[in-house]
Amino acid sequence: MSLQSPTIQRVKLRNKPSRTADKVFFGVARAAGYSSIVIVVAILFFLSIRAWPAFEQQGILDFTFGSGWDTTTTPPTLHIGAMLWGSFLIAGIGVAFAIPMAISIAYFIEFLAPKSIAKTATVIIDLLAAIPSVVIGLWGLGVFSPTGAGWAQMINQSLGFIPIFQNESGTFLRSPFIAGIVIAVMIVPIIASITREIFSQMDKEVINGAMALGGTRESILRKVILPTSAGGILGGILLALGRAMGETVAIFFVLNLSYDEVNWLNILEPQGGAIASLILSKFGEATNDEISALLAAGVVLFIFTLIINAVASYIVAKAQPWRKA
Amino acid sequence: MSITPVQRPGKAAPWLNLGPRVRISSLLASTLPALISVGVLIALQADFMAVLITFFLPLQLLAGALAGFFSYGRKGIMDGLLLVTTFFFASFVLVLLVSVIWSVVQSGFAALSPQFIFQNNRYITGKTGLEIGGVGHAILGSVSIVGLTTLVAVPLGVFTAVYLTETRDGARGLIRTLLQAMSGLPSVVAGLFIYSMLIVSGFTTRVGIAGSLALIPLMLPTIARVAEEALRLVPVELRNGALALGAPSYKAFFMVTLPAAQSGIITAVLLGVARVIGETAPLILTTLIANETNVNLFEGGMATLPTYIYNYISLGDQTSLQRAWGAALVLLLFVGVLFLLARVVAGGGVKRSRKKKEK
Amino acid sequence: MMDQQFHLESKDINVWFGERHVLKNVSLQFPINQVTALIGPSGCGKSTFIRTLNRMHELIPSAGLAGAVLLNGEDIYGEAIDPVDVREKIGMVFQKPNPFPTMSIKENVLSGLKLSGRKIDNGAELVETSLRRASIWNEVKDRLGEPALSLSGGQQQRLCIARSLAMGPDVLLMDEPCSALDPGSTRRIEETILELKDSMTIVIVTHNMQQAQRVADQTAFFLSEDGDPGHVVEFGATNDIFHGPIDPRTNEYVNGRFG
Ligand SMILES: Nc1ncnc2c1ncn2[C@@H]1O[C@H](COP(=O)(O)OP(=O)(O)O)[C@@H](O)[C@H]1O
Numbered sequence: 001m002s003l004q005s006p007t008i009q010r011v012k013l014r015n016k017p018s019r020t021a022d023k024v025f026f027g028v029a030r031a032a033g034y035s036s037i038v039i040v041v042a043i044l045f046f047l048s049i050r051a052w053p054a055f056e057q058q059g060i061l062d063f064t065f066g067s068g069w070d071t072t073t074t075p076p077t078l079h080i081g082a083m084l085w086g087s088f089l090i091a092g093i094g095v096a097f098a099i100p101m102a103i104s105i106a107y108f109i110e111f112l113a114p115k116s117i118a119k120t121a122t123v124i125i126d127l128l129a130a131i132p133s134v135v136i137g138l139w140g141l142g143v144f145s146p147t148g149a150g151w152a153q154m155i156n157q158s159l160g161f162i163p164i165f166q167n168e169s170g171t172f173l174r175s176p177f178i179a180g181i182v183i184a185v186m187i188v189p190i191i192a193s194i195t196r197e198i199f200s201q202m203d204k205e206v207i208n209g210a211m212a213l214g215g216t217r218e219s220i221l222r223k224v225i226l227p228t229s230a231g232g233i234l235g236g237i238l239l240a241l242g243r244a245m246g247e248t249v250a251i252f253f254v255l256n257l258s259y260d261e262v263n264w265l266n267i268l269e270p271q272g273g274a275i276a277s278l279i280l281s282k283f284g285e286a287t288n289d290e291i292s293a294l295l296a297a298g299v300v301l302f303i304f305t306l307i308i309n310a311v312a313s314y315i316v317a318k319a320q321p322w323r324k325a
Numbered sequence: 326m327s328i329t330p331v332q333r334p335g336k337a338a339p340w341l342n343l344g345p346r347v348r349i350s351s352l353l354a355s356t357l358p359a360l361i362s363v364g365v366l367i368a369l370q371a372d373f374m375a376v377l378i379t380f381f382l383p384l385q386l387l388a389g390a391l392a393g394f395f396s397y398g399r400k401g402i403m404d405g406l407l408l409v410t411t412f413f414f415a416s417f418v419l420v421l422l423v424s425v426i427w428s429v430v431q432s433g434f435a436a437l438s439p440q441f442i443f444q445n446n447r448y449i450t451g452k453t454g455l456e457i458g459g460v461g462h463a464i465l466g467s468v469s470i471v472g473l474t475t476l477v478a479v480p481l482g483v484f485t486a487v488y489l490t491e492t493r494d495g496a497r498g499l500i501r502t503l504l505q506a507m508s509g510l511p512s513v514v515a516g517l518f519i520y521s522m523l524i525v526s527g528f529t530t531r532v533g534i535a536g537s538l539a540l541i542p543l544m545l546p547t548i549a550r551v552a553e554e555a556l557r558l559v560p561v562e563l564r565n566g567a568l569a570l571g572a573p574s575y576k577a578f579f580m581v582t583l584p585a586a587q588s589g590i591i592t593a594v595l596l597g598v599a600r601v602i603g604e605t606a607p608l609i610l611t612t613l614i615a616n617e618t619n620v621n622l623f624e625g626g627m628a629t630l631p632t633y634i635y636n637y638i639s640l641g642d643q644t645s646l647q648r649a650w651g652a653a654l655v656l657l658l659f660v661g662v663l664f665l666l667a668r669v670v671a672g673g674g675v676k677r678s679r680k681k682k683e684k
Numbered sequence: 685m686m687d688q689q690f691h692l693e694s695k696d697i698n699v700w701f702g703e704r705h706v707l708k709n710v711s712l713q714f715p716i717n718q719v720t721a722l723i724g725p726s727g728c729g730k731s732t733f734i735r736t737l738n739r740m741h742e743l744i745p746s747a748g749l750a751g752a753v754l755l756n757g758e759d760i761y762g763e764a765i766d767p768v769d770v771r772e773k774i775g776m777v778f779q780k781p782n783p784f785p786t787m788s789i790k791e792n793v794l795s796g797l798k799l800s801g802r803k804i805d806n807g808a809e810l811v812e813t814s815l816r817r818a819s820i821w822n823e824v825k826d827r828l829g830e831p832a833l834s835l836s837g838g839q840q841q842r843l844c845i846a847r848s849l850a851m852g853p854d855v856l857l858m859d860e861p862c863s864a865l866d867p868g869s870t871r872r873i874e875e876t877i878l879e880l881k882d883s884m885t886i887v888i889v890t891h892n893m894q895q896a897q898r899v900a901d902q903t904a905f906f907l908s909e910d911g912d913p914g915h916v917v918e919f920g921a922t923n924d925i926f927h928g929p930i931d932p933r934t935n936e937y938v939n940g941r942f943g
């Protein structure tokens with residue numbers, strides 16, 4: 001008793017003068033934390049109210065899934081279905097190209113390369129992930145497009161009997177195929193970096209166990225490493241897919257936008273779509289109706305990337321109960 | 326009785342003695358297909374990619390499988406195939422990525438000169454050559470716009486990290502989720518956001534500050550995430566030590582936690598700047614591009630490095646493209662320096678804390 | 685004694701990590717169907733030594749080695765010997781249980797066969813015998829499809845033993861298999877070891893003096909003094925090591941006076 005009461009007393013004494021200061025400190029921290037809520041709500045609110053006229057005029061479903069962009073009709077036809085599908089198509093091509101390459105790089109760095117090379121390669125991959133997309137776009141336009149068109153022509157000549165590789169226009173530039181590869185170059189470092197991180201966090205004891213059982217490189221990769229890290233890698237792929245969907249300038253310069261017609265799968269034809277590129281290309285001389293429609297397109301894009309990101313973080317969190325968070 | 330250590334002999338790794346079968350077959354497998362393919366390439370004058378995909382790759386896969394089989398029997402086949410595919414994919418994409426860097430360095434270097442760095446584009450017309458004009462105004466514009474963004478986003482992000490690590494507030498989960506959502510925000514949508522909120526409403530026109538504001542939601546999640554990690558790495562005992570001495574929370578934070586997390590916070594800032602300095606789309610929507618030098622964020626257009634590149638790619642003629650390459654090189658250097666600084670700071674931080682532990 | 689061939693035998697094993705000499709001239713003989721315990725203070729190189737016996741040692745980048753390990757008279761470090769083959773014949777159980785997290789209990793037992801690409805005929809039977817030999821069958825027979833991580837630590841360790849047994853190894857290496865387990869589980873594993881030794885040669889690293897006396901036929905005492913490389917101070921029948929050691933340091937260690 002006699003020991004306790006002075007201690008309590010002291011805490012009170014020491015705490016008193018600083019209380020207001022601490023209150024201010026935690027108040028500022030809380031305000032900063034809540035600013036995220038304010039920003040996200042503001043984004044949704046302002047985009048939505050400005051976009052609403054377009055949704056109302058065009059009808060939400062027609063706007064999102066119909067095609068055609070024509071300001072001469074009354075009311076104007078402003079539908080983004082072709083662009084929305086194009087975003088998915090290009091992002092899909094990009095991801096399909098990027099996955100095997102990124103996983104190969106990550107496997108090479110983490111399990112094959114000697115320490116010194118692995119370290120350097122890690123830095124380089126992280127650095128490549130930071131290349132601004134406008135630079136990738138410039139490269140895509142100035143360097144890659146002619147080469148990529150050559151590849152596309154070769155694919156068309158040898159595999160043209162398959163419908164998706166047909167090409168009636170005679171030019172192989174500015175196609176979803178080329179845009180997809182440019183996107184792949186952009187997201188390979190992202191996926192590789194995440195995958196490498198996941199590989200490196202794997203319990204090495206488990207791999208040792210597999211080796212002590214006489215596992216070979218290939219069987220350990222297929223039976224132990226990939227199953228254990230699948231959830232994390234899938235999450236990384238979806239994050240990259242979200243990035244690819246939202247990418248603007250890198251695609252803008254290497255893709256021929258076609259508003260009126262959905263190019264479902266003819267990936268070598270020089271017509272495609274991408275919502276972000278649509279916004280960029282129409283923004284300059286947009287009428288009021290178009291501005292509203294572009295904002296609405298932004299809302300649709302944001303919602304789809306939100307869904308993809310939510311699924312990604314859900315998978316990362318839930319798919320691997322054995323990994324500590 | 327003491328045991329004297331023996332110096333490690335030169336050959337202390339018997340597992341490197343692979344035996345002639347392994348050595349010969351892997352030597353053959355790694356050289357023959359390439360040599361034959363080069364021969365075919367020269368003899369037929371065929372297209373490089375065509376030979377690579379239709380001839381070299383199948384041959385190399387076959388060689389890898391055979392080498393695996395001769396070295397280790399049946400189970401070696403899959404290992405051989407795995408190594409060949411891994412190397413092929415990894416080097417294929419590495420060639421593409423190196424091509425990006427190489428073309429920027431090569432084409433960009435051709436445009437580079439002192440005046441390209443320091444001059445603005447005031448006197449540029451369609452006929453002006455590369456001798457006149459540069460990215461000086463765009464560098465200043467980038468620094469001003471990103472500078473303002475940084476001034477706002479860094480305190481906001483760091484205090485968000487404080488909120489996430491130092492309080493027990495119930496909304497932390499929600500805010501983490503929102504930060505994650507914000508980090509996936511397409512940059513063009515960030516531009517549209519400011520456009521719809523401030524420019525359509527007539528609060529402001531397309532000036533520098535609108536661009537700065539548009540970059541905040543892009544920069545904030547990066548800073549908050551990296552800063553949170555940095556704060557989490559500070560040992561609890563350190564902070565508790567300060568609190569146990571009777572320091573109020575804010576003093577414990579500013580005098581103990583923050584200094585201990587210093588290098589992590591600096592890394593957060595550098596990575597945040599690197600994240601937005603190359604952003605193009607939001608600035609195109611919110612800030613008019615100018616040819617003159619302007620550092621007034623509240624009035625007039627302003628060029629930045631990424632929008633400068635965008636602008637000159639759009640113009641499309643030879644000289645304009647060269648300017649774009651030059652600006653791309655400058656931008657890439659900015660990003661590279663930021664990135665390497667971040668690595669150095671982060672590495673130094675680790676070393677320092679390790680030294681402390683050793684003491 | 686001169687020409688007797690042992691099942692497993694290490695000859696003048698020396699180990700370096702980088703330039704640091706950590707094991708010197710370790711020559712031990714492991715006769716068939718006997719359990720050998722390796723004892724000694726922490727850091728004297730027991731784990732390092734046992735890892736040289738199935739070529740797990742070479743996975744550490746800075747590792748160096750001189751000497752030979754003979755399995756049935758043949759050097760496992762010989763030229764053109766595939767380490768994968770060695771590890772199939774010489775199984776290993778680690779200090780920390782490491783079942784494969786993505787696999788069920790049953791899949792874990794069969795994992796070795798799948799990893800080494802062997803055919804699995806009558807898998808169900810193999811699963812049962814392996815789990816029985818590791819004395820865990822009764823506890824898991826109704827939940828073979830559940831994830832391996834749903835087991836307790838001791839059960840996980842016995843599952844790892846069953847996983848090694850399914851490969852039909854000639855030799856089983858165990859590096860402190862009980863150090864992360866409770867006394868009950870430890871007891872079960874000791875019983876398992878005694879049952880297994882009729883069909884294979886066992887080497888076990890342990891810090892537990894009672895355990896060594898309970899399970900081992902012969903014991904080797906490792907020591908590394910003042911930064912000198914680790915070496916074998918005394919090697920002989922377990923009874924001799926514990927009740928009539930020749931070297932005073934062995935005496936001090938087994939009676940708990942240092943280490
Ligand atoms: N991967 C490694 N790299 C460098 N040194 C190591 C490594 N593993 C072990 N050592 C060193 O080798 C010595 C023996 O370690 P170890 O075999 O783990 O001892 P024990 O198992 O007897 O406790 C120790 O001094 C340890 O520091």
Ligand SMILES: [Mg+2]
Nearest residue numbers: 730731732860
């Ligand atoms: Mg040990």
